[in-house]
Amino acid sequence: MSPVSETLSSPRGPLVVAGGVFVAFVLSSSVNALIAVLAHMLGAPEDFDPLKPSSYAFLTALGVLAGSVGWALVRRFSRDPERLLRRLVPSVVVLSFVPDFFLFEEGEVTGVVALLAMHVVVAVIAVQAYRRVMPLSSAR
Template identity: 50%
Template sequence: MSAKAVTRPTVLWIAGGVAVAAVAAVAANALISLLAQAVGASDQFQPLQPSAYVFLTVVGVLAGAAGWAAVRRWSRRPAAVLRTLVPVVVAVSLLPDLALLFTDAQPNTSVLAVIALMLMHVATAAVAVPIFARVLPLDS
């Protein structure tokens, strides 16, 4: 029996998928921001403003896509690597948010605002990973 080979996606397919992931992740983060502000997070907390999270969300999606592609290209077992790497990267990305609770780095910081930021990281990954799996499929 022959193993199923992973097809090589076109640049347009990949770019379209990454663009869809970025737009969907920004939309999810906008919803999280609006909900957080509706239930009491300060609307003066800069990281919950579109001017902050839109750019950072797009950067996060692009970095995630680059990392996914690199693992896909150079790992002998990309699915196994990403099953570990994705949660670790998301967990590490939460550390700066947690640090906001213990510093005066951002005015108007609250536990609710930090939880919203953390949810934004998780939402970005939750949106992007299934799209990456579709546009950059992995060997088992």
């Protein structure tokens, strides 16, 4: 087995996983901050709470942590984690949109579209991080 194959198939230590999850949070929060600034520039109300850093940073952390737990569980217990996650991740992201649709009056279209974009950003960045620190090939 080559060193690269060995590295990809070996389980990662808890510090590596925690570091990857933390990097996913930092990157997601940074992109979400940019989305919030752009949304305000495009007309989202300044007093729209979900676009305030304290709101989206907390929810980003929660999403990244919950996603990492879900990823680890699927990785551990599924016979075909790749197939399951290919269906599960988009489904969870779409379900996460539901509460945002109730904010149209408060945040107008621009604010709500920004929130929906934030959900997608967090999912894309987190999945890439999880793939690196919790590769599916080492699940079994």
